[in-house]
Amino acid sequence: MFKELDPLLHAQLRLAVMSLLMSLESAEFTFLKEKTSSTAGNLSVQLDKLAEAEYIVLEKTFRGKKPLTTCRITPKGIAAFEQYVNDLKQYLNHNPS
Amino acid sequence: MFESYSNTMEPTAQPMTPQESLDLITSMIRQAQRNVQQSSYYFLLWGWVVALSHASAYVLLMMDYRRPYLVWLLTIPAWIITVYKSRQQGRTARSVSHLDHITWALWTSFGICIFTLVAFGYKINFQLNAVILLVCALPTSVSGVILRFKPLIWGGVCFWLCGIASFLLPASWQHIVGLVAIVSGYLVPGYLLRNKLKNV
Numbered sequence: 109m110f111k112e113l114d115p116l117l118h119a120q121l122r123l124a125v126m127s128l129l130m131s132l133e134s135a136e137f138t139f140l141k142e143k144t145s146s147t148a149g150n151l152s153v154q155l156d157k158l159a160e161a162e163y164i165v166l167e168k169t170f171r172g173k174k175p176l177t178t179c180r181i182t183p184k185g186i187a188a189f190e191q192y193v194n195d196l197k198q199y200l201n202h203n204p205s
Numbered sequence: 206m207f208e209s210y211s212n213t214m215e216p217t218a219q220p221m222t223p224q225e226s227l228d229l230i231t232s233m234i235r236q237a238q239r240n241v242q243q244s245s246y247y248f249l250l251w252g253w254v255v256a257l258s259h260a261s262a263y264v265l266l267m268m269d270y271r272r273p274y275l276v277w278l279l280t281i282p283a284w285i286i287t288v289y290k291s292r293q294q295g296r297t298a299r300s301v302s303h304l305d306h307i308t309w310a311l312w313t314s315f316g317i318c319i320f321t322l323v324a325f326g327y328k329i330n331f332q333l334n335a336v337i338l339l340v341c342a343l344p345t346s347v348s349g350v351i352l353r354f355k356p357l358i359w360g361g362v363c364f365w366l367c368g369i370a371s372f373l374l375p376a377s378w379q380h381i382v383g384l385v386a387i388v389s390g391y392l393v394p395g396y397l398l399r400n401k402l403k404n405v
Binding site: 113 | 221224229233234296303305
């Protein structure tokens with residue numbers, strides 16, 4: 109029996125954000141928006157969902173007069189991502205294309 | 206049923222397959238790889254400053270000028286530019302990776318070593334060329350590994366070879382060896398790195 113994939117991560121934009129943050133120590137909102145080719149509104153909603161699950165932390169500061177949102181992955185987020193990748197591998201090993 | 210998104214990452218009805226998930230993860234990890242554009246700036250800046258200093262010092266030495274080492278004052282503005290620009294880049298970087306921190310620590314340690322060598326060089330009658338070239342070999346080749354850019358790794362090897370040559374050759378050759386080292390270790394890889402990014 110296969111484990112169900114984490115529904116919070118099995119969504120394109122949230123998975124893209126988590127994959128980026130796995131490789132980085134921190135990333136700004138505009139960086140994530142550019143790399144994922146997403147809209148600001150959608151990205152903002154998905155980041156809030158990840159933050160509510162404590163997969164990431166959002167730091168809201170200012171650079172000069174402009175608001176600045178910086179995202180970091182948490183240990184809980186790293187564990188969830190690693191679990192998600194292991195579940196994917198397990199699924200693909202048993203269902204080779 | 207899981208949520209899914211199209212290529213523009215907006216909601217669609219199609220679920221994401223496990224293979225698509227893996228492809229997305231791979232693609233995003235590639236996207237997060239360090240931007241190499243800024244690295245070439247420092248290699249070119251220091252490549253030209255040190256190359257000009259070696260060439261000028263050699264010419265002054267041939268002209269029997271008493272204090273050819275004064276040309277090394279050229280490095281002071283280069284230090285100021287380097288510190289100012291790296292601080293500015295640190296403040297405005299939109300993403301920071303662990304490799305960025307490693308690179309920063311590597312070159313900062315290198316800077317401290319060079320500064321210490323120059324400050325206490327009088328203790329060994331400023332016979333520093335070979336030591337400086339060997340110290341240069343380390344961060345240059347490690348940066349090549351970090352950036353996955355072979356010309357920089359070979360640049361580090363050139364520094365190492367020129368360091369050996371510097372130990373073996375007489376004093377009059379030291380500026381020539383230094384010039385060869387800086388051109389092959391910084392300038393050539395620096396331009397190749399800049400061109401690589403232009404072609405991406």
